[in-house]
Amino acid sequence: MSQLSTKHLLGIKQLTEQDIRTILSTAAKFKEVINRPIKKVPTLRDITIANLFFENSTRTRVSFELAQKRLSADVINFSSSSSSVKKGETLLDTVNNILAMKVDMVVMRHPSPGAPHFLAKHIDANIINAGDGTHEHPTQALLDAFSMQEKLGDLAGKKVLIAGDIMHSRVALSNIFCLRKLGAEITLCGPPTLIPQGIESLGVRIEYNIEKALAWCDVANILRIQLERQNTKYFPSLREYALTFGVNKKRVESLHKEIVIMHPGPINRGVEITSDVADSKHSIILDQVENGVAVRMAALFLLANKGIEN
Amino acid sequence: MEARVLLDTDLLDITITRLCYELIENYGDFSNSAIIGVQPRGAVFAEYLHSKLKTLTNIPITFGKIDPTFHRDDFRRGDDILQAKTTEMDFAVEGKKILLVDDVLFTGRTIRSAMDALISFGRPSKVELLALIDRRFNRELPIQADYLGITVDTVEPVKVKVEWENDADVTKNIVWILKDK
Numbered sequence: 006m007s008q009l010s011t012k013h014l015l016g017i018k019q020l021t022e023q024d025i026r027t028i029l030s031t032a033a034k035f036k037e038v039i040n041r042p043i044k045k046v047p048t049l050r051d052i053t054i055a056n057l058f059f060e061n062s063t064r065t066r067v068s069f070e071l072a073q074k075r076l077s078a079d080v081i082n083f084s085s086s087s088s089s090v091k092k093g094e095t096l097l098d099t100v101n102n103i104l105a106m107k108v109d110m111v112v113m114r115h116p117s118p119g120a121p122h123f124l125a126k127h128i129d130a131n132i133i134n135a136g137d138g139t140h141e142h143p144t145q146a147l148l149d150a151f152s153m154q155e156k157l158g159d160l161a162g163k164k165v166l167i168a169g170d171i172m173h174s175r176v177a178l179s180n181i182f183c184l185r186k187l188g189a190e191i192t193l194c195g196p197p198t199l200i201p202q203g204i205e206s207l208g209v210r211i212e213y214n215i216e217k218a219l220a221w222c223d224v225a226n227i228l229r230i231q232l233e234r235q236n237t238k239y240f241p242s243l244r245e246y247a248l249t250f251g252v253n254k255k256r257v258e259s260l261h262k263e264i265v266i267m268h269p270g271p272i273n274r275g276v277e278i279t280s281d282v283a284d285s286k287h288s289i290i291l292d293q294v295e296n297g298v299a300v301r302m303a304a305l306f307l308l309a310n311k312g313i314e315n
Numbered sequence: 316m317e318a319r320v321l322l323d324t325d326l327l328d329i330t331i332t333r334l335c336y337e338l339i340e341n342y343g344d345f346s347n348s349a350i351i352g353v354q355p356r357g358a359v360f361a362e363y364l365h366s367k368l369k370t371l372t373n374i375p376i377t378f379g380k381i382d383p384t385f386h387r388d389d390f391r392r393g394d395d396i397l398q399a400k401t402t403e404m405d406f407a408v409e410g411k412k413i414l415l416v417d418d419v420l421f422t423g424r425t426i427r428s429a430m431d432a433l434i435s436f437g438r439p440s441k442v443e444l445l446a447l448i449d450r451r452f453n454r455e456l457p458i459q460a461d462y463l464g465i466t467v468d469t470v471e472p473v474k475v476k477v478e479w480e481n482d483a484d485v486t487k488n489i490v491w492i493l494k495d496k
Contacts, residue, residue: 008396031399033401034382034384034385034399034400034401034402037401037402038385038402038435041435041436042435042436042437043434043435043436044435045435046385046386046432046435047385047386047431048385048386048387048390049390051391076385306385309390309391310390310391310396310397
């Protein structure tokens with residue numbers, strides 16, 4: 006019950022439904038901890054964690070570091086821009102050198118899909134994937150599910166809209182795996198060029214009209230257009246995207262029902278979502294950020310718990 | 316497995332009633348005090364004790380539950396995977412007189428970690444410990460209870476099990492001593 010079936014958190018795809026539920030229920034305990042006057046517990050005091058970020062990050066990196074510090078772990082931070090990666094060192098060499106300094110756990114973000122899965126085959130430390138290219142971002146999906154559950158209760162049968170750049174979004178893929186395992190219904194919405202062919206096979210619906218999609222859902226997770234990953238033009242202009250697929254006050258108010266608005270950040274205000282919606286009472290964007298720390302504490306705690314017996 | 320009754324329902328009730336009167340003697344009207352049960356089993360006992368005190372005194376007494384899991388010293392060391400329970404502390408600990416409640420006082424390690432967890436909520440003016448059963452020969456830390464139900468002089472592999480009528484498959488309050496044949 007309290008054990009995870011895996012030693013690493015590489016992606017939601019590898020987790021069982023029970024694993025997800027264990028992480029979410031443990032996260033609720035940690036949310037209580039981070040609201041205490043003294044927010045630190047000594048649980049991971051004998052563990053050293055390396056945060057390896059081969060790609061830019063603000064939220065995820067700060068969130069992981071805070072989660073680790075709240076658990077009293079020793080933390081080392083590494084970013085590729087200031088490291089020997091620039092001198093041509095391979096990923097495995099970099100990580101093995103860091104692990105030789107007695108590191109127990111690795112949190113890694115990497116631009117190449119599958120990089121953490123490759124590492125898991127070659128090293129003993131527990132690995133947490135903090136985003137691998139356009140593939141998966143498991144802790145984001147877990148914190149999204151946790152935030153939705155806080156608002157809506159059990160997610161079985163709940164209607165979740167994921168709108169935006171589905172093709173380049175690791176958040177979308179992890180969310181789909183996670184929500185499907187928890188029994189939610191999912192609709193994807195975005196320009197046809199940004200919705201991968203055959204994605205229906207993961208058990209999702211597709212809707213190209215944002216107004217119809219919003220009217221259908223209980224909760225809308227709005228994703229950013231990832232211009233940095235797009236090397237061809239997928240739609241004519243950001244202005245046209247905002248007009249056709251952007252979530253604005255008018256569209257939300259015309260629904261005549263309450264829906265929950267989420268966004269994994271960073272927000273491009275005025276493109277996928279307008280400020281008046283992002284900052285409205287429907288939005289739980291900042292709750293997501295708070296819950297991120299609790300969910301990551303839970304993942305670190307449960308993997309460390311698993312660590313010694315293997 | 317050989318099972319022997321240590322405290323039957325009537326004796327257990329007498330013991331708990333006696334503990335309640337000891338508390339009333341020392342805590343008066345329970346102002347600026349709180350009773351906190353140590354999760355998981357101490358919290359069940361504490362709830363029982365709390366409702367009994369309420370019946371006897373008819374005054375509201377601040378009550379909470381604390382989970383010591385994240386403060387334990389055996390994380391990653393034992394065979395058991397630690398599982399956290401909920402902490403319910405919707406009051407300020409700062410400056411209060413706190414009574415920690417557990418069912419069985421064994422090695423003292425749970426109480427050590429519960430005190431650590433308690434301090435994260437503020438600085439109580441005083442902390443006392445009430446235990447229903449004291450297995451004094453098994454202590455691994457210098458921790459003793461201020462209020463005691465009964466002392467049993469047993470060592471492992473003998474186990475003490477406290478059952479409450481609200482537990483699953485249990486009909487009455489009872490304390491067992493369990494021994495492998």
